[in-house]
Amino acid sequence: MTITPSGPVRSTVRSTAPKTPNHYTELSQLVTASGLMRRRYGYYWTKLIAAPLVLAGVLVLFVVIGDTWWQLVTAAVLAVVLTQVAMLGHDAAHRQIFRSGRWNDWTTLVIGNLLVGMSYGWWQHKHTRHHANPNKVGSDPDIELPVISFTPEQADRRRASRSGPLRWLIAHQGVLFFPILLLEGLSLHASSVRRVFVREPLRRRPVEIAFITVRIVGYLALVFLVLSPGIAFAFLGVQLGLFGVYMGMAFAPNHKGMPLVPADVKVDFLRRQVLMSRNVRGSRWLDTAMGGLNYQIEHHLFPSMPRPHLRAASGMIAAFCREHDVPYTQTGLWQSYGIVVRYINRVGLGERDPFACPLLEQRQAV
Numbered sequence: 005m006t007i008t009p010s011g012p013v014r015s016t017v018r019s020t021a022p023k024t025p026n027h028y029t030e031l032s033q034l035v036t037a038s039g040l041m042r043r044r045y046g047y048y049w050t051k052l053i054a055a056p057l058v059l060a061g062v063l064v065l066f067v068v069i070g071d072t073w074w075q076l077v078t079a080a081v082l083a084v085v086l087t088q089v090a091m092l093g094h095d096a097a098h099r100q101i102f103r104s105g106r107w108n109d110w111t112t113l114v115i116g117n118l119l120v121g122m123s124y125g126w127w128q129h130k131h132t133r134h135h136a137n138p139n140k141v142g143s144d145p146d147i148e149l150p151v152i153s154f155t156p157e158q159a160d161r162r163r164a165s166r167s168g169p170l171r172w173l174i175a176h177q178g179v180l181f182f183p184i185l186l187l188e189g190l191s192l193h194a195s196s197v198r199r200v201f202v203r204e205p206l207r208r209r210p211v212e213i214a215f216i217t218v219r220i221v222g223y224l225a226l227v228f229l230v231l232s233p234g235i236a237f238a239f240l241g242v243q244l245g246l247f248g249v250y251m252g253m254a255f256a257p258n259h260k261g262m263p264l265v266p267a268d269v270k271v272d273f274l275r276r277q278v279l280m281s282r283n284v285r286g287s288r289w290l291d292t293a294m295g296g297l298n299y300q301i302e303h304h305l306f307p308s309m310p311r312p313h314l315r316a317a318s319g320m321i322a323a324f325c326r327e328h329d330v331p332y333t334q335t336g337l338w339q340s341y342g343i344v345v346r347y348i349n350r351v352g353l354g355e356r357d358p359f360a361c362p363l364l365e366q367r368q369a370v
Contacts, residue, residue, distance in 0.1 A: 027328050028274040028305070031321065035306060038320065040313040047312050048101045052111070055089045059119060063226070071231050079239045083189075083246035090120045090251065091295030097128060099308040113208065117215035121223065122192055125206040126199035135307060139259050139280040142267040146259065151184055152177055153351050155264055178349030181256070182341075188248030193220065254293075257284050257340035258300040261347035262333065277304040278325055282343075283318065283334040290337065291315060301332065 035041065062085055066078050093115035095101055096108045109124075116124045130145050137143035147154040173180065197220070200212045228236050262280050265271060271279070284290070284298035291298060291314075299314035302321055309317060325332040335343065 079242035087250040123196035178345035185252035186245040189244035
């Protein structure tokens, strides 16, 4: 089996490669024994109480300020607050907050649907598939986007169906990746609304519909009651645009530009999660700004690990990976964004295997 760190995996030596021992069980025992899987009720109850209070405070400030262009500053603040609230919902959806699945579900419904305006059922359907097979072609929805190509095959199809300026845009798609995130906030809300009203299976559909309707209709009504139409549309544009950019910049460094796995290749759980993920090193301030998503390797290995324990777990897991010759990728924040842009550009230009992979070299040497 071959894996390129920024390209597809080729199944050239799969039949002769030795069976990989299951090191994940050993790692899981070490992590559990260290106490890093225990709940952090004080931490999360503080956030669960503070989140709606801060959000309510921003909305009260919005009403007090009234109909003025200064509300664009409020829109930017609201975008940051809603992103942080959404990250708290992400923790609940991964069962990080409570032992009870029911408590976590209802917490996510209130945070996601009612406060943020994103469907928990839609997120769960999409994100569960991503966690099961990160960067796997045909399985991970995060590498199947309508605008950006993440595999050479996607780029080939899009180049073949376009000409002139559109072909140029495909070749330079990395530069466009972050500007496109300005539309991500609107896309997240639209996808959520579409999901709750389609006939596909969805638990607690009436609750999701009620919560998301109250959130979106109520929010729009408040904005247009307080602001004149021109300022209202500008306010929504800034809030949704920055919300999408913030969300995208928190999630983009995690897997983009890491190995892609074709549908017919199987990788053991430990390597599947570590090799396809990238950590972003930084201070505790960065931990807060990115909602713990900068510890993507730890999060993928132990999705229910409470966010405050991820930093401590990263040192233990990095050492374990070094001991077992599993490449553990960690970069700076801006370096990670540069990797994302360069990789997406290389795919757009038609490069097939831009880099070499340590795992490939190990497998071929056997």
